[in-house]
Amino acid sequence: MDFFSRIRRMISGQERVVGAIDILAPVSGKIVDLEQVPDAVFADKIVGDGIAIQPEGRYLVAPISGKIGKMFDTHHAFSIESPQGVELFVHFGIGTIELRGNGFTGLVNSGDTVEAGQPIIEFDLDYLKQQQLCLLTPVVVANMEDFKGINKYSGRVKANKDVIFSINTQAK
Numbered sequence: 390m391d392f393f394s395r396i397r398r399m400i401s402g403q404e405r406v407v408g409a410i411d412i413l414a415p416v417s418g419k420i421v422d423l424e425q426v427p428d429a430v431f432a433d434k435i436v437g438d439g440i441a442i443q444p445e446g447r448y449l450v451a452p453i454s455g456k457i458g459k460m461f462d463t464h465h466a467f468s469i470e471s472p473q474g475v476e477l478f479v480h481f482g483i484g485t486i487e488l489r490g491n492g493f494t495g496l497v498n499s500g501d502t503v504e505a506g507q508p509i510i511e512f513d514l515d516y517l518k519q520q521q522l523c524l525l526t527p528v529v530v531a532n533m534e535d536f537k538g539i540n541k542y543s544g545r546v547k548a549n550k551d552v553i554f555s556i557n558t559q560a561k
Contacts, residue, residue, distance in 0.1 A: 409555040410471070413505055414546035415452040415479050416526055418442040420553060423527060428483045431527045436478055439529035440541050440553055444481070449510040450548050451503045452477060452528060460501075461486075464493035464510050468531065469503070475556060476531040481512060483523040492516045506549035530556060 421441045426432050431441070451469060458468035458476070465488070466480040481493070494511040497503060517524060530539065537557040546553055 411552045413452045414551050414553050415449050416444045417446045417548045418444045437529035437531040438533045441525040441527045448508045451507045454505045457501045460499045463490040464495035478531045481526050
């Protein structure tokens with residue numbers, strides 16, 4: 390994603406934001422270090438850097454305004470790209486793909502333009518807890534190499550109200 394996203398931004402004339410871009414909580418709950426997610430793809434930051442949230446509530450919302458890059462058919466995960474070029478990946482739980490969409494309802498489609506805070510996925514938390522899966526929800530910057538750094542926050546967060554991390558946009 391990183392090489393092609395850079396080329397796409399260069400062709401479109403998209404300008405970089407100077408300073409930091411705040412990313413809002415896509416779900417209410419408690420922030421957990423990404424390294425605690427029991428999946429090496431996330432814990433070892435293979436997909437990107439960020440945090441995870443122990444979810445509460447019933448909606449995953451857009452953590453930033455932008456375009457939905459991919460809404461998975463099973464509605465357990467989505468990617469979004471902001472006008473500033475931030476590519477985020479939000480993945481509800483670990484092993485949730487095995488549920489084949491049970492417990493999830495997608496509310497948008499790939500290619501849709503959304504606003505920060507707009508509901509993207511509705512989930513049935515009681516049903517998902519009964520499946521005895523890890524529900525930690527990683528939120529990662531998939532193109533972290535395009536940015537200087539990330540400032541992660543901790544504690545309890547409310548969806549669309551609290552910042553979970555800020556991305557330093559100064560070029561590397």
